[in-house]
Amino acid sequence: MxxxxxxxxxxxxxxxxxxxxxxxxxxxxxxxxxxxxxxxxxxxxxxxxxxxxxxxxxxxxxxxxxxxxxxxxxxxxxxCKSDELYPKDLVKRAQLEQRLYFDASILFMSLRNISIPYFYHNVAVVPQEKIDNVNAGYNHLEAFLGDNSYLTGENITIADFCCGATASSLPAVLDIDPETYPKITAWLDRLNLLPYFNEVNNVGAEKYINMLKNELTVECS
Ligand SMILES: N[C@@H](CCC(=O)N[C@@H](CS)C(=O)NCC(=O)O)C(=O)O
Structure with a gap:
């Protein structure tokens, strides 16, 4: 290998x-x-x-x-010997890739657009518009999950790893209210059942949240 x-x-x-x-x-x-x-x-x-x-x-x-x-x-x-994590079926693959592009261009960007100015330029005041972008991402994620256990259906895929790593870090800038976002909350709980999720994801996510959470304030318009 x-x-x-x-x-x-x-x-x-x-x-x-x-x-x-x-x-x-x-x-x-x-x-x-x-x-x-x-x-x-x-x-x-x-x-x-x-x-x-x-x-x-x-x-x-x-x-x-x-x-x-x-x-x-x-x-x-x-x-991978099986294609479960990234199906070869064209329609399933396209639907999964939509979630990947969503993470790359919307969900993760809503976090990066706040964290990069803070980490590299000490910008701790966040315009409300940037928080609204995070909320918009949560709304989309909630809708994508629908009645499914995971982002593209009943099987876990790399879309869950990509969006899950981002979503579990986004509380650094905006909490995920379980009443507003019950599907995201249940999905993250489901990902937490993976035997390696805590060690591989949550430890770093918590570190990230602790670095940002109490440092940022939202700009009053
Ligand atoms: N779309 C890229 C985003 C990668 C990214 O923005 N990584 C950040 C760390 S979370 C980084 O390397 N920032 C340094 C820089 O952009 O110069 C991906 O999914 O890999």
Whole structure:
């Protein structure tokens, strides 16, 4: 088997999505910590590997892949004997990919648009509009879940790992009210039943929440 290296930082939701996928697949890998807060992602060595300077970054025997969603798809396609986590059926795959693009462009972005100004520019006052974007993401997620146990049906997939890693970190900026969002709440409880979810995801998510939660205030308009 080829040598897999994942570059990441455990507080990062997209990194945790890849760690969840690797753990589900039981694929051995080496983990290399990249301290974003110390600027290690801007080093010449890292930029040569990923000019977009983001984690996660996967190095699979010299093949460099970044963006957590691309990494998770690649890992299942290459290393999973069954296609349950990322179905080959075209319609199921397209529906799952919609959830991945939703995470990449809406859900995670609503968090990144608040956390990056805070971590890199000490911007602790958050415009209400950015909080509204988080709420809009929650509303979509609640609707996508519908009556299903997981995001694309009754089976857990990489869409749950990607959106779950983000959703469990979003309380850093806005709590998930169980009365408003009962389906998201039940889904996260279900993900918590995975034997590795706490260790692989929640420890980093809690660290992330603790770093942000009491530091941010919402701008009064
Ligand atoms: N869409 C990307 C987002 C990755 C991302 O924004 N990662 C953050 C950490 S959570 C990062 O590396 N930030 C440093 C930077 O953008 O320079 C993915 O899913 O991998």
């Amino acid at each position: 080829s040598k897999i290296v994942l570059y990441g930082m455990d507080i990062s939701p997209p990194v945790r999505a890849c760690l969840l996928t690797l753990r589900a697949l039981e694929v051995p890998f080496e983990y290399k910590d990249v301290n974003l807060l110390a600027g290690e992602h801007m080093s010449e060595e890292f930029l040569e590997k990923n000019p977009q300077h983001t984690v996660p970054l996967l190095d699979d025997d010299g093949a460099l892949i970044w963006d957590s969603h691309a990494i998770c798809c690649y890992l299942v396609d290459k290393y």
